[in-house]
Amino acid sequence: MTNTLDQIPVKRALISVYDKSGLAELAQGLSSAGVEIVSTGSTAAMIQSAGVPVTEVSQVTGFPEVLGGRVKTLHPFIHSGVLADKNVPDHMDQLAEHDIAPFDLVVVNLYPFVETVASGASQPEVIEQIDIGGPTMVRASAKNHGSVAIVTNPQAYHDILTAVANGGFNLDARRRLAVEAFAHTASYDTAVATWMAENFDDAAHPSYAGHALELKESLRYGENPHQPAAIYTAATPNPGIAQAHLLHGKAMSFNNYVDADAAVRAAYAFTEPAVSVIKHANPCGLGVASNDAEDAIADAHKKAHATDPVSAFGGVIAANRPVSAAMADQVKDIFTEVVVAPGFSPEAREILSAKKNIRLLELPEHFAPDTKEFKQISGGMLVQDSDIYQAAGDDPANWELAAGEPADEQTMQDLVFAWQAVRAPKSNAILLASDRAAVGIGMGQVNRLDSCRLAIERANTLGAASTGAQDVSAPGGAENVSGTDAPDRARGSVAASDAFFPFADGLQILIDAGVRAVVQPGGSMRDNDVIEAANAAGITMYLTGARHFYHG
Structure with missing residues (x-):
């Protein structure tokens, strides 16, 4: 068992980056500190243009970059210098035997795969941005962090120069960099695997679904003060x-x-x-x-x-x-x-x-609602298409008029609004609407009767606050809004139910409160009873054939 080296001076660096932010300043700083720089293609050209001496990888390998740059660093003369364990004498003897110099620092960042997907590029263009040599160097360096420091983030360049000036990276720093490096390649590979599965797996549910999450920041606490919490971001073409x-x-x-x-x-x-x-x-x-x-x-x-x-x-x-x-x-x-x-x-x-x-x-510039939803459960994850796509039943042209007269234009606008809006509250959900605005919402109840009652109560009780009928800012104000001062906002409104009425009693609560039209999925064994109640009351009712449960 050999002892792991603590601080390793940086004498030789391998640099190969797509994102060239800060590259010239980094190269100049390393060169001023006496560090030999080995680099590839366009990275080497930029370093040279900054007036910094650089050795191209092809000079080290004795072999030119081929296949349009697909093969350049995948060579024993490069990876032996990256993977040699400086704590193992036999490794160092083999390097000497083959005249290979070890690397102390590797600076790599990868092709912009996620950004290319987000741009709407064609499949061949996306595939060309699947990096091979870069992740290989990152993983090799991170595995060999006992001997090599690996940096993948251009924002860390100042720290590189500080470490070089202070005698190199110590073991704790190299370990932290290795953690970041493996997280970087894991995120990259997850994005590639997810895209490949979505595009080339014909199954209804791809064989692979993944999220690679990177820490954005720690939060003060979670839902409650005793719960530590943080927020992570996913590498996704649909930021949120x-x-x-x-x-x-x-x-x-x-x-x-x-x-x-x-x-x-x-x-x-x-x-x-x-x-x-x-x-x-x-x-x-x-x-x-x-x-x-x-x-x-x-x-x-x-x-x-x-x-x-x-x-x-x-x-x-x-x-x-x-x-x-x-x-x-x-x-x-x-x-x-x-x-x-x-x-x-x-x-x-x-x-x-x-x-x-x-x-x-x-919101970020390219914000778009997620097309997939992930819900963690013990031991795994549930995955579904998000409830954002218009099902056939979401188009009012496909609604079935089950009771009453066809809705006039204004009523239909309110029904369409209510049907779109009812997917937002937690199920069971009943939403009352007027003039394309919600006036009462009953949500998250364990039975639809309570949701109906709650929607009516909130429409009529809390509506007083919007009309100035009661000072709700005073202590007990919300509770005191009642009686004759409260406007009857439920009367004349329309209602949407996120799922069918299992019995006619829920609908009857809405009817008794003065609701004039209802939209709901239908599909109950007792649909006929519900339809009869609507006809008896003379209200309009449409069936959509689509459901919008939201358990959250």
Whole structure:
């Protein structure tokens, strides 16, 4: 058993990078410290153009780069220098026998595979960005971290030069770099394997599905203060909340991220300007405005806030359009944890930034809702297509009129809105809507009767806050909104149910409250009873044949 070397001076470095950020400065710093640099192709050319002496790999191997650069570093004269264990005399004797010099530092980053996929490139173009030599060098160096330091991140170049100036990387530093290196290749390989499975595996569910996660930051705590937590990002062509940029406010918490993700899921269910207000991962407000409105996103927010102004206190707001100054004016006096959107006008950012603690979260440029959902269970993972694609039953042209008269244009618009929106609350879900805004939501109940009652109660009780019928800011204000002061928002609204009514009793609760039209999947053994109740009440009811459970 040999002793592992602690600090190893950097005398010889191998550099081969696609991302050449900071490369010239790194090469100049290494050269000034007396480090011999060996490099490849375009990396060597850039080092030379920076006025730094460099030995090309082909000079070391005695063999030119071939196959368009596919083969250049895959050679014993390179990998022996990378993999030789300096603690093993026999390894060093073999290097001397074959006149091979060892490397002390390897700097490599890989072809931009994920970025190429995200660009919409063709399959041959994507395949060409599957790096072979790079990952091989990274893994070899990381395995041999007892003798070699491996760096894959250009942001670490300053640390390289500091370590070189101080006598080299110590063992702890090399171990940390090796961990980063293996994580880097694991993330890369996962992205490649996932793309290959999605594109070349004909099965309904590919044989491989993976996420490689890299630490973004540690969080103060998780759902509760006794739970340590962190946020990781996935190497994906569809960046999301995890890659969003915090423009202003306190650091995001675990619950902030959960609620922001739910808010974006709700707002991005619509192609028209839409705003959602979320509390504890459930919507307490949803509103849609016409594209031709003077300030559509402000209009949508006004509708969403009016759904349930009481619960909006301390909520998370998401918009599927940039936040305007008018919307910011509406939000600024409402205690709000997070506003997440694809952008903020300069005026909106200035208005909201006056609030010290509100978090302004800007979605990444290429944000798109995930097409797959992963849900961890003990011992594994559930994977499904996200509920974002329009099923045949989501098209009102395919709805079956099961009871009553055909809906007029305004009623149909409200029914379509309600059907799109009802996928956001946790099941069982009942959503009441009017003027393409939610007015009452019953969610997360263990039976549909309770969801119906809750939707009616919230429509009529909490609606008072949006009309000024009661001061809900006073202690007990929310509970005191009742009686004749409360507006009857349920009456004349439309309703959507995320799944069928198993009995007619749930529908009857909505009928008795004055709901005038209902959209629901149908498919119950007692559909005839439900249809008879609708006909007896003279209300319109459509069956979609599609269901929108959301267990979260």
